[in-house]
């Protein structure tokens with residue numbers, strides 16, 4: 001069984017604090033867990049069912065990366081009280097073809113660096129979507145960082161050691177949720 005966690009940031013911004021949370025997770029992962037950052041979310045075309053007959057190479061690459069992983073780690077901002085479009089688009093691609101999709105049965109874990117809400121609405125909505133898709137959602141301890149861009153750099157460093165402790169505990173919980 002793969003112990004690879006595929007990690008994505010739901011922001012395309014060069015200095016994204018959520019990309020920083022992904023890099024922090026790579027640095028703090030337990031020894032028996034490998035966190036891999038998939039950085040090409042912005043290269044996926046908008047979902048279009050017409051493309052399903054012969055999906056573009058980037059779509060195959062995304063689906064293969066999801067399939068090869070035991071878990072998905074999502075670090076994403078909240079945009080207008082919900083998930084960013086680029087993130088929802090990637091989830092939509094991963095969930096087709098219906099009935100045999102790449103996300104099926106994966107452990108999924110969501111964290112957020114956002115504005116004043118800390119991403120609470122986004123996490124609630126995305127958790128609900130993924131639970132309905134049959135995923136096992138591991139969101140303890142809650143990681144909803146208000147104004148996170150003020151203390152998390154895109155390179156994964158932070159001025160707040162409490163955030164590192166939360167990420168390390170979350171990864172331990174994801175690890176524990178995976179089959180031995």
Ligand SMILES: Cc1cc2nc3c(=O)[nH]c(=O)nc-3n(C[C@H](O)[C@H](O)[C@H](O)COP(=O)(O)O)c2cc1C
Pocket residue numbers: 011012013015016017018019076077078079080081082113114115116117118119147148149
């Ligand atoms: C279009 C847009 C909508 C936003 N809506 C919200 C929101 O509803 N709640 C919130 O807490 N922050 C909101 N923000 C702030 C972002 O979540 C925040 O800037 C976050 O740090 C961006 O993530 P990044 O640093 O990874 O790029 C919004 C930002 C943008 C650009």
